[in-house]
Amino acid sequence: MRRPGAGPYPRSGFDNYLNIDIDRRRAMNGMTLPAWLRGANTKALAAPIIIIMMLAMMVLPLPAMALDMFFSFNIALSVIILLTSLYTIKPLDFMAFPAVLLVSTMLRLSLNVASTRVVLTEGHTGPDAAGKVVEAFGHFLIGGNYTVGIVVFVILTIINFTVVTKGAGRIAEVGARFALDAMPGKQMAIDADLNAGLIAEAEARRRRTEVAQEAEFYGAMDGASKYVRGDAVAGIMVTLINVVGGLVVGMVQHDMAFDAAIKNYTLLAIGDGLVAQLPSLIISTAAGVIVSRVASEQDIGSQLVNQLFAKPQVLYITAGILGGMGIIPGMPHVPFLFLAGLMGGGAYLIKKRADQAATAAPVEAPPALPAPENEEATWQDIVPVDTLGLEVGYRLIPLVDKSQGGELLKRIKGIRKKFAQEVGFLSPPVHIRDNLELKPSGYRIALKGVEIGAGEAHSGQFLAINPGMVTGTLPGAITSDPAFGLPATWIDASLRDEAQAMGYTVVDAGTVVATHLNHLITLHAAELLGRGELQQLIDHLNKESPKLMEDLVPKLLPLSTLQKVLQNLLAEGIHIRDMRTIVETLAENASHFQDAGDLTALVRIALGRAIVQQLFPNGGELTVMALDNRLERLLMQAMQTSGPDGAGIEPGLADTLVMQTAEAVQRQEQMGVTPVLLVPGQLRPVLSRFLRRSLPQLKLLSHAEIPDSKTIKVTALVGGQG
Known part of the structure; x- marks a missing residue:
């Protein structure tokens, strides 16, 4: 099969001829590149090159200009990581973050080692011995006062180590534990959706991979957060070593006075510590953003704006509090009153925009129905019994109403498709109607007008099914799974993640009804194979093998006997997908046997391999x-x-x-x-x-x-x- 967008000719033709000709000419001119330098493999060289460069920085001396470039690159890299984490929708979208955290930490440590070497060897020459970046952080940012520099450096280290990194590490630890605990429940929910025909095998495989990756990600983040904590400790120790070592080198080797030595080397050490600590704080913040956000379809910026400034009542109250503080004597009036006016104006604009949106599309009243006239009874009043019927209470109507976002109709279509693929014939359509005689949250499944199953499904809630290995109980209405009778509890949507972490299989109301319907359809497959369905199956076979059925029905076997044989197979849970084998076996033995039971036994022998495969x-x-x-x-x-x-x-x-x-x-x-x-x-x-x-x-x-x-x-x- 050609790829989408490909032309009528495969690439192995004229295109390959051009490529071979180009490669030949490059080889003649000495321009042929090795295979490992061509194509996408060049991206794979990035990580080894970065690791080798970091190790080289620890061993080889670097000039001040090179240190400026690497320090600038380190700051730019930390900003890129922070912005990427802010614009990430799901944590798995930045799955490489633990590895990036390790590489960035090693880069900072390598720069600390390289700059320490330069500070100790060239620090006596002046404050620019380790480059302009270190000089700027050590002189301009802290005013050349090493006491202020030490205080700022210690404060940044405490914030990074005690607040940001410790909190992010704790969140990652708890997230990893809950992700691992919730894996069985999530896997069972995926299997339930797959069995109900709601998703295909490829989608189920993708979801299982995503669940495993989520647990691995939080586990890796739990360990990677230790890198940043260790980096903060190492930054303090490196700075102290630089100060002490600088004093010894300056006073002993270069005969500097104590005041000049401590000022010079302390400014260089503090500048070096700050230029490494600032990117560390930025990346720690990125780690906290990644692990502390809740999965949503919006990035963190959109969530903050939409959730913090979406309610005008909150802004009005805030404006009133700020305005009250602004008129208190002795308080700074201008900033408080300015912010109060800004908040009040923003609240007014938000409320005005919401009112305009509400009145933009007025609700139209439904047209009045004409009064029914008294008519004579006719044969049209006789409504045939539906083969398959689903009746729902009025609270479940949103599940089957497309205009209200109901997904049950789509799921029922998936059930019929999955049934046809697994069993071998297309089941009759499911006719859905509301029934005011049922409980508001009740439903009823009927086969040829007779109830074969019933249950309750609470729209807006989730059914937490106990598969037998849960770790706790949940508040809610205790019930049982209507399809398989497992103990279950109806819970609120807010308890869904907690239930999955306890090992429950959590499904919504639509999935409950769909799973129950799928189970009953499979259980009563023999009764669903009527004359109409059998004739459709025969017509379908005649399109593929016209002579296959002509020799059997009605020449050797009546249609009723064929129907009975197939129903016997379905009644014992045997699919009839292999109709070729069934028809050939019947055609071979129909001249000797006409009893449906005898023919069923012969067909079962012919399908023995498939039956055994289905059971084992x-x-x-x-x-x-x-x-x-x-x-x-x-x-x-x-x-x-x-x-x-x-x-x-x-x-x-x-x-x-x-x-x-x-x-x-x-x-x-x-x-x-x-x-x-x-x-x-x-x-x-x-x-x-x-x-x-x-x-x-x-x-x-x-x-x-x-x-x-x-x-x-x-x-x-x-x-x-x-």
Whole structure:
């Protein structure tokens, strides 16, 4: 398949000819570049080059001009990192931040080592010995007063170390713990959306990767914050070493007076410390912004403006407080009154703009409906029963109303598409209507007018489902998952993150209804395959293989028998996607067998590989249960006397069979194994109908349905001793 926008000819033709010709000419002129210097690989060289340069700065002496360039680059890099963090929507958008934090810290330490070397060797020559940048920070910013410089340096270090870095590290630590605790719940929520047909496999894979990356990011940030704390400690120690070492070098080696030496070297040391501490404070602030923000669709600047200055009432009250403080005698009147007027004017403009937006689009009254006339009853008044119906209470109407942002219609379309892809035919459409007789938050799912499921879903709330390994309880209405019966609690939206951190699977009201509907559609797939759906399936097959169905229906087999065979397969949870194998098996045996049960058994044997794959998706050894030899002989004798439906099985034998099978199924489920009972082919249809009522989770296989390549491991005997 050609890429979008590609021409009718592949790139391996004329374009490659031009490229080869250009490469040949470059080689002839000596201009051919190595492969590792061409294309996107040049970006991969950036990190090794930066690391090598930082190590070189620690070892090799640098001139003052080079130090000015590197100090300026360090300040620019810290500003870039801060602005990038401010304009980041989600923390994962800046996933390289922990690595950037390490590299920037190492760059500052390398510059400290390089500047220390210059200060100690050339500091006696004057305040510009370590470059103009260090001189500017040590002389102009603090007025040439080394006492002021020491105080400013200590204050910046305390702010960076005690406030910003410690707070960011704590937030990263808590975020990492909550991200790890919430991973199981988030993974289960993704699986629930995937099973309900709300998302595709590629989207589920992307979300799982994002969840894992989020936990790794916060874990890395927890460790990376230690770099900045260590950098602050190292900055203090390097500055003290520079002062003491400078005094020793100046007074002993260069015969400087104590006053001149301490002033000269202290100014250089303080300037060096400040020029390194300022970028460290900026990057620490960026780290705090990254880990402390809440995920949103806006950057941090938009969030601050929209949330701090969006309510005129807050600005009015603030203006009143500032105005009151401005008229108190002895207070600075101009700044307080100026800010009070600014806040009051801003509040007035915001309220005026909101009022204009509210009155710009007046709500139109709905047109009056014409009065109904008395008409005679007609055949049009007979409404056919919907195959699938969903009735909702009035509080759930927003879930199925597109104009109110309801997503349930879209999810139902996804359910039908997923059902068609997995089962093999298109289910009937789901007709949705409101029902005032239901509870306000209730819903009802009907099959051919008969209720097959019902439940409650609270719009605006979330259902926290307990998968069996949660770490706490949640406040809310205790209930159970309507689809699978798991214990659950309806919670407010504000408790969603807390519930996920405790291990709950958290889904919204629309997902609850969609999952329940998907479960019931799959469970009643056999009843959904009517004549209309079967005819549509046949028409679809005729488009791909016209002769395939013509030789079977109606020449060899009536349509009703084909429908019954497919319904038998669906009733036991077997998909009918492989219609080619089913039709070919029926065509081969229809001349000898016309009974739907016999034909179903033959089709199951032909689909044996697919059935086993469906029950044991991991392949390898098949862990099954089996019948004891004595019980198997008793059942075979009962079959001969009671007929094919097994209605005449002795009651005591039937009770024993059900009881012992239930115990074996329970042991299999506790082992985490699919409960599958292996029986002879003659017993499989009878036992399947008999045991399906009390043990719907049990699957029955005959010996002939298992491929020869599979290994069987019997873990339990039904009817055995002990």
